[in-house]
Amino acid sequence: MATARPSSVFISPASLKMGALVVFIALYTAYSSGPFVWVAMMSLRTTTEIAADPYALPWPLHWEKFASAWTDSNYDAYFVNSVTVVLAAVAILTVIGGMAAHCFARYRFRFRGVLYFVIFSTIIFPPQVTVIGLFQILVEYGLYNSRVGLVLVYVSIQLPITIYILEAFFARIPNDLFDAARIDGYSEWSIFWRIALPVALPAISTTIILNTILLWNEFLYAVVLITEDDKRTLPLGVLRFMGDQLEDVGMIATGLMIAIVPVVLIYVFFSERLIQGMTAGAVK
Amino acid sequence: MAVVALDTICKRYPGGSEKAVDSVSFTVADGEFMVLLGPSGCGKSTTLRMIAGLESISSGTIAIDGDRMNGVPAKNRDIAMVFQSYALYPHMTVRDNLGFGLKRRQTDRAEVKRRVEEVAASIGLTDYLGRKPHALSGGQRQRVALGRAIVRDPKVFLFDEPLSNLDAALRVSTRAELVRLHRALTATMIYVTHDQVEAMTMGDRVCIMSEGRIAQIGRPMDVYMHPASTFVARFLGNPPMNLMEGAATETGLRVNDAAVPVATILNSGSAVTVGVRPEDLVPTDKADNALFSGQVTGIEPLGAETLVHVDARDGSPPIIVRGPREVAARLDETIHLACDPAMIRLFDAQTGIAISSKELA
Ligand SMILES: Nc1ncnc2c1ncn2[C@@H]1O[C@H](COP(=O)(O)OP(=O)(O)O)[C@@H](O)[C@H]1O
Ligand SMILES: [Mg+2]
Numbered sequence: 202m203a204t205a206r207p208s209s210v211f212i213s214p215a216s217l218k219m220g221a222l223v224v225f226i227a228l229y230t231a232y233s234s235g236p237f238v239w240v241a242m243m244s245l246r247t248t249t250e251i252a253a254d255p256y257a258l259p260w261p262l263h264w265e266k267f268a269s270a271w272t273d274s275n276y277d278a279y280f281v282n283s284v285t286v287v288l289a290a291v292a293i294l295t296v297i298g299g300m301a302a303h304c305f306a307r308y309r310f311r312f313r314g315v316l317y318f319v320i321f322s323t324i325i326f327p328p329q330v331t332v333i334g335l336f337q338i339l340v341e342y343g344l345y346n347s348r349v350g351l352v353l354v355y356v357s358i359q360l361p362i363t364i365y366i367l368e369a370f371f372a373r374i375p376n377d378l379f380d381a382a383r384i385d386g387y388s389e390w391s392i393f394w395r396i397a398l399p400v401a402l403p404a405i406s407t408t409i410i411l412n413t414i415l416l417w418n419e420f421l422y423a424v425v426l427i428t429e430d431d432k433r434t435l436p437l438g439v440l441r442f443m444g445d446q447l448e449d450v451g452m453i454a455t456g457l458m459i460a461i462v463p464v465v466l467i468y469v470f471f472s473e474r475l476i477q478g479m480t481a482g483a484v485k
Numbered sequence: 486m487a488v489v490a491l492d493t494i495c496k497r498y499p500g501g502s503e504k505a506v507d508s509v510s511f512t513v514a515d516g517e518f519m520v521l522l523g524p525s526g527c528g529k530s531t532t533l534r535m536i537a538g539l540e541s542i543s544s545g546t547i548a549i550d551g552d553r554m555n556g557v558p559a560k561n562r563d564i565a566m567v568f569q570s571y572a573l574y575p576h577m578t579v580r581d582n583l584g585f586g587l588k589r590r591q592t593d594r595a596e597v598k599r600r601v602e603e604v605a606a607s608i609g610l611t612d613y614l615g616r617k618p619h620a621l622s623g624g625q626r627q628r629v630a631l632g633r634a635i636v637r638d639p640k641v642f643l644f645d646e647p648l649s650n651l652d653a654a655l656r657v658s659t660r661a662e663l664v665r666l667h668r669a670l671t672a673t674m675i676y677v678t679h680d681q682v683e684a685m686t687m688g689d690r691v692c693i694m695s696e697g698r699i700a701q702i703g704r705p706m707d708v709y710m711h712p713a714s715t716f717v718a719r720f721l722g723n724p725p726m727n728l729m730e731g732a733a734t735e736t737g738l739r740v741n742d743a744a745v746p747v748a749t750i751l752n753s754g755s756a757v758t759v760g761v762r763p764e765d766l767v768p769t770d771k772a773d774n775a776l777f778s779g780q781v782t783g784i785e786p787l788g789a790e791t792l793v794h795v796d797a798r799d800g801s802p803p804i805i806v807r808g809p810r811e812v813a814a815r816l817d818e819t820i821h822l823a824c825d826p827a828m829i830r831l832f833d834a835q836t837g838i839a840i841s842s843k844e845l846a
Pocket of ligand 1: 498499501505523524525526527528529530531532
């Protein structure tokens with residue numbers, strides 16, 4: 202029989218590496234989730250308690266702050282506004298972005314290059330640059346302070362990246378698939394709905410999740426283009442608790458939690474899908 | 486039931502300097518199995534796609550049953566096509582793949598279901614109707630692609646290298662199955678391949694293409710026996726036809742040292758390319774009148790037959806002889822080869838075009 206190794210003493214380099222990795226990931230997780238945990242704790246404490254000790258554990262738990270934000274501070278309206286604006290924008294983005302991506306990926310037409318350039322050149326401008334112009338335009342067309350206006354702006358700012366992600370995916374769908382459908386008797390229009398869109402579903406869901414999260418959290422355009430309280434979205438809710446003199450930190454934290462939790466839930470349930478879509482290989 | 490007629494079809498792709506298809510004309514008779522054969526890039530797929538309506542026609546006309554098809558979209562041509570990549574819809578089950586085209590044309594769901602199941606049974610796919618393409622083997626996918634064409638009962642079947650993604654054994658059996666299918670359906674079929682074995686075994690006629698043009702059209706054996714050019718002579722046959730230099734004489738031909746009793750229309754002294762199939766060459770003792778003499782540089786036993794490479798070592802290309810399983814030739818020995826004059830084919834030394842010849846009595 203071979204002599205047994207003193208395995209209890211011996212630590213292999215592989216397990217050492219593994220251990221270091223685990224420690225690193227744990228530290229990084231703590232570092233990046235720190236602010237979130239802190240806000241979550243503050244959301245259950247009153248401003249007076251927070252002023253006394255910013256880092257103390259939340260005790261007693263002030264759950265009533267959520268109810269108060271919802272009913273007294275108009276968060277119910279903000280929530281409905283956020284849901285409608287984001288749903289509408291994402292729906293329009295998905296359909297228009299999908300169609301545009303399909304056309305860019307599949308057809309050669311005149312001005313294709315120019316069109317592509319025009320759409321994508323917009324992504325180089327930071328929002329601070331465009332927001333002033335947008336403000337003027339929306340005022341001009343009576344879309345200032347309107348949710349429809351905000352939806353249109355959201356569609357336009359997210360469209361380039363949506364088309365970009367989808368086009369890369371649509372372009373990888375083999376052309377034979379479309380030819381087969383043509384021979385099977387389908388028009389270009391039905392081919393888009395019945396072949397291109399379903400086959401590109403992983404990429405479609407990626408853009409849906411991505412756009413939902415980004416627009417749900419969007420602050421800058423919303424704060425400039427919406428001033429009426431009843432039309433505000435959730436990220437603007439914090440304004441409610443910011444006075445000239447003092448800020449109600451405890452309620453801001455509560456409001457933030459109301460805004461964040463849906464996104465976190467979406468991410469938790471769909472993150473696998475998201476990653477799949479982003480890394481998806483060629484379609485067979 | 487359909488006749489497909491191509492009349493001086495040309496195709497120039499946008500930005501392409503050369504025509505991808507150049508003045509191609511042929512007529513496929515009703516129920517005929519026509520094979521388009523040629524090396525990669527010679528324009529076979531482009532021709533097929535123009536017949537299908539997937540590619541625009543630069544000039545010329547395509548007619549099916551006398552109806553001009555130029556500009557008619559693919560969906561209105563009543564054709565079915567099997568793609569090299571199979572092009573199965575990845576998000577649909579086998580059942581939906583088979584029924585997709587039918588559903589478009591037929592509203593009666595029960596009839597679609599009946600037809601799909603009937604075809605699935607006929608090609609052994611019944612157990613796989615619920616599966617998606619990614620859960621099928623290569624051979625099964627190929628069957629689905631085939632079934633998708635059959636189920637539609639089209640006027641014309643088009644195939645673009647449908648067997649090239651199968652392994653060798655499956656290719657042989659599917660080949661036979663396609664021939665059976667053609668007999669059973671008595672449908673007009675146009676089949677693109679670069680594989681000469683497929684062309685020889687399946688086609689009623691073969692159309693050999695080269696650089697966008699038709700090199701020769703004919704029954705497989707006719708084309709094999711009487712190639713219209715040195716291109717066809719070398720493209721068809723494995724190993725290809727041996728080509729040697731020769732010259733016309735007063736009494737016939739002179740090839741190397743042999744006087745060959747074959748009459749030509751050529752003037753005495755003019756150069757000619759002489760072609761002989763490897764199986765038509767036989768070793769001979771008579772060195773003085775051998776068609777070709779050279780050293781044996783290679784012996785390749787293939788089981789059923791043996792290939793012998795003979796090199797004259799004078800710069801002319803080596804000759805390949807197809808012999809029986811056991812050959813007498815030994816490596817490095819010098820052998821002499823003769824041939825039945827009836828089996829000799831002649832080509833213009835410059836253009837490579839076949840020259841008619843007649844054996845002298
Ligand atoms: N979509 C296209 N655009 C430009 N050129 C093409 C296109 N498709 C094929 N070609 C060119 O046309 C020629 C014939 O191609 P193809 O018909 O596919 O040949 P084959 O099927 O015989 O291999 C080739 O030179 C090829 O490069
Ligand atoms: Mg091809």
